[in-house]
Amino acid sequence: MSENLYDILAQGFPADRSQPAMLLADGTALSYAHLEEQAGRYARLLCDLGVKPGDRIAVQTDKSANAVFLYLGAVRMGAVYLPLNVGYTAAEMAYFLGDARPALVVCRPQAEAAMREIAAKTGVPNVHTLDAAGGGSLTEAAADLEPLAESYPAKADELAAILYTSGTTGRSKGAMLTHRNLSSNALVLRETWGFRPDDVLLHMLPIFHVHGLFVAINTTLAAGARMHFLPKFDADQAIGLLPGCTVMMGVPTFYVRLVGHAAFDKQAAANMRLFVSGSAPLLEETFQAFEQRTGRRILERYGMTECGMITSNPYQEAPGRERRAGTVGFPLPEVEVRIADDAGHILGTEEIGVLEVKGPNVFAGYWQLPEKTAEEFRPDGFFVTGDMAKIDAEGYVHIVGRAKDLVISGGYNVYPKEIELVIDQLPGVVESAVIGLPHPDFGEAVTAVVKRTGEIGEEEIIAACAKDLAKFKVPKRVFFVEDLPRNTMGKVQKADLRKTFGETFKAA
Ligand code: MCA
Ligand code: AMP
Numbered sequence: 001m002s003e004n005l006y007d008i009l010a011q012g013f014p015a016d017r018s019q020p021a022m023l024l025a026d027g028t029a030l031s032y033a034h035l036e037e038q039a040g041r042y043a044r045l046l047c048d049l050g051v052k053p054g055d056r057i058a059v060q061t062d063k064s065a066n067a068v069f070l071y072l073g074a075v076r077m078g079a080v081y082l083p084l085n086v087g088y089t090a091a092e093m094a095y096f097l098g099d100a101r102p103a104l105v106v107c108r109p110q111a112e113a114a115m116r117e118i119a120a121k122t123g124v125p126n127v128h129t130l131d132a133a134g135g136g137s138l139t140e141a142a143a144d145l146e147p148l149a150e151s152y153p154a155k156a157d158e159l160a161a162i163l164y165t166s167g168t169t170g171r172s173k174g175a176m177l178t179h180r181n182l183s184s185n186a187l188v189l190r191e192t193w194g195f196r197p198d199d200v201l202l203h204m205l206p207i208f209h210v211h212g213l214f215v216a217i218n219t220t221l222a223a224g225a226r227m228h229f230l231p232k233f234d235a236d237q238a239i240g241l242l243p244g245c246t247v248m249m250g251v252p253t254f255y256v257r258l259v260g261h262a263a264f265d266k267q268a269a270a271n272m273r274l275f276v277s278g279s280a281p282l283l284e285e286t287f288q289a290f291e292q293r294t295g296r297r298i299l300e301r302y303g304m305t306e307c308g309m310i311t312s313n314p315y316q317e318a319p320g321r322e323r324r325a326g327t328v329g330f331p332l333p334e335v336e337v338r339i340a341d342d343a344g345h346i347l348g349t350e351e352i353g354v355l356e357v358k359g360p361n362v363f364a365g366y367w368q369l370p371e372k373t374a375e376e377f378r379p380d381g382f383f384v385t386g387d388m389a390k391i392d393a394e395g396y397v398h399i400v401g402r403a404k405d406l407v408i409s410g411g412y413n414v415y416p417k418e419i420e421l422v423i424d425q426l427p428g429v430v431e432s433a434v435i436g437l438p439h440p441d442f443g444e445a446v447t448a449v450v451k452r453t454g455e456i457g458e459e460e461i462i463a464a465c466a467k468d469l470a471k472f473k474v475p476k477r478v479f480f481v482e483d484l485p486r487n488t489m490g491k492v493q494k495a496d497l498r499k500t501f502g503e504t505f506k507a508a
Pocket of ligand 1: 204205206209210211212232233251253254278279280302303304305308409410411412442471472473
């Protein structure tokens with residue numbers, strides 16, 4: 001039996017391929033037959049371009065149905081799909097392409113000239129474009145091709161995708177995900193969350209991260225279900241579409257915005273069987289406000305790029321197994337979790353330590369970083385997540401903090417080191433510390449605290465960051481201090497800074 005992720009998903013496609021897979025904002029319905037054909041054409045084009053199984057395909061485009069077909073086509077012919085946030089700047093893209101050495105980069109038409117320059121410098125042989133409506137040179141080149149009929153016979157442990165995640169050193173690492181990693185998670189989630197062919201998912205997440213790409217799309221396709229596929233989250237649009245949907249997946253900001261919307265009520269959620277939240281902690285107050293407003297309990301789950309989904313609150317609720325606010329539920333089937341101290345000693349119930357994971361969902365390592373990979377695994381194969389957690393007496397996992405220096409803003413991860421490196425090299429700056437402060441909409445807001453000698457001001461620092469860094473990483477505020485607080489070891493005390501400036505966004 002084929003171990004190619006595409007084939008495993010396709011086993012769940014409806015027998016009647018005229019059934020819709022995607023419903024677009026303008027009312028267009030795209031059938032499974034269309035999805036198969038278009039993915040097959042892109043797969044054929046990649047072969048014709050000389051892309052070989054195992055070669056990377058880097059994609060930085062707007063969200064579109066065709067971008068999904070390109071992902072499926074790439075996986076189908078054995079290439080390694082590498083999606084990148086559209087917000088990444090030229091400097092960031094040069095790093096990713098230089099590190100991943102893809103055989104092809106697909107970009108927005110308006111970015112083509114700049115991308116060709118980066119591609120030439122980094123040795124990427126092919127550049128194509130794909131626009132928000134699915135047009136562009138890639139689609140034109142594929143238009144008359146015979147769809148690829150046979151998938152590449154990938155082995156389960158061959159790579160299907162690489163997703164970059166930032167790191168504490170400020171250097172992004174490519175997490176290598178295999179066909180098995182992605183297919184096991186899709187099939188487990190289909191079962192665990194009760195996906196059925198008549199489900200309609202509201203898809204408003206970006207498709208360059210695990211949540212929008214793998215959790216939402218793979219699970220829906222593996223069930224032969226359909227999705228309302230929208231370019232981005234919009235609360236008005238969501239409220240309009242929810243009555244025709246059965247499942248929604250979102251980051252906590254989506255739910256904060258829904259409960260903050262006067263028109264969001266029981267009626268809007270009446271047809272829904274499941275609301276899933278993840279990528280960042282869902283505040284208990286949001287969980288409760290949502291339940292009061294709709295009578296529905298949001299199902300919070302926990303995951304990360306390197307592991308896909310790890311734990312989930314129960315879908316089927318029963319006494320003692322309810323969806324509980326402030327917890328991320330239980331390990332998914334086939335996934336083992338444990339709590340350990342820094343030295344790797346396993347801790348007991350209610351003890352706080354770092355969460356470790358093992359299972360078919362756990363990635364194959366960081367691209368070209370075998371030593372870094374080895375550091376993050378225990379000898380018995382458990383991956384060390386860097387999330388501080390405990391498991392309570394009933395088995396619920398609670399994420400209580402992070403051992404890694406990480407800010408999560410609106411579901412996007414921001415590693416302070418990367419921003420500090422940009423700020424520290426500015427003239428007039430002595431040093432900086434970047435922290436996350438509570439923010440009512442984004443959960444946490446990136447904030448810089450700076451020691452300066454010169455004339456440099458807040459606006460200049462923000463502008464300098466915006467030049468090199470994607471927008472979601474740019475500090476929303478910059479504060480100046482005489483000295484950064486340090487402990488006796490000389491380490492900056494970020495907890496003190498979070499306390500000092502903690503009220504900054506409270507009234508935002
Ligand atoms: C946009 N901006 C942001 C963010 N998004 N700033 C900080 N954090 C953000 N997340 C900027 C905009 O560029 C804009 O800047 C200003 O903030 C306000 O934009 P707004 O219109 O409010 O933003 P939006 O376009 O509505 O986007 C907010 C959003 C979006 C809908 C929350 O960020 C989003 O879709 N986030 C989802 C991220 C996600 O998919 N994460 C999953 C990672 P200006 O005003 O200067 O122009 S996968 C993962 O974490 C694991 C595996 C897991 O467990 O799922
Ligand atoms: P990423 O690297 O984008 O995959 O982000 C993964 C990180 O998001 C995890 O390591 C956690 O810190 C965080 N995360 C994801 N889901 C949750 C959740 N439900 N509660 C708390 N943190 C979460």
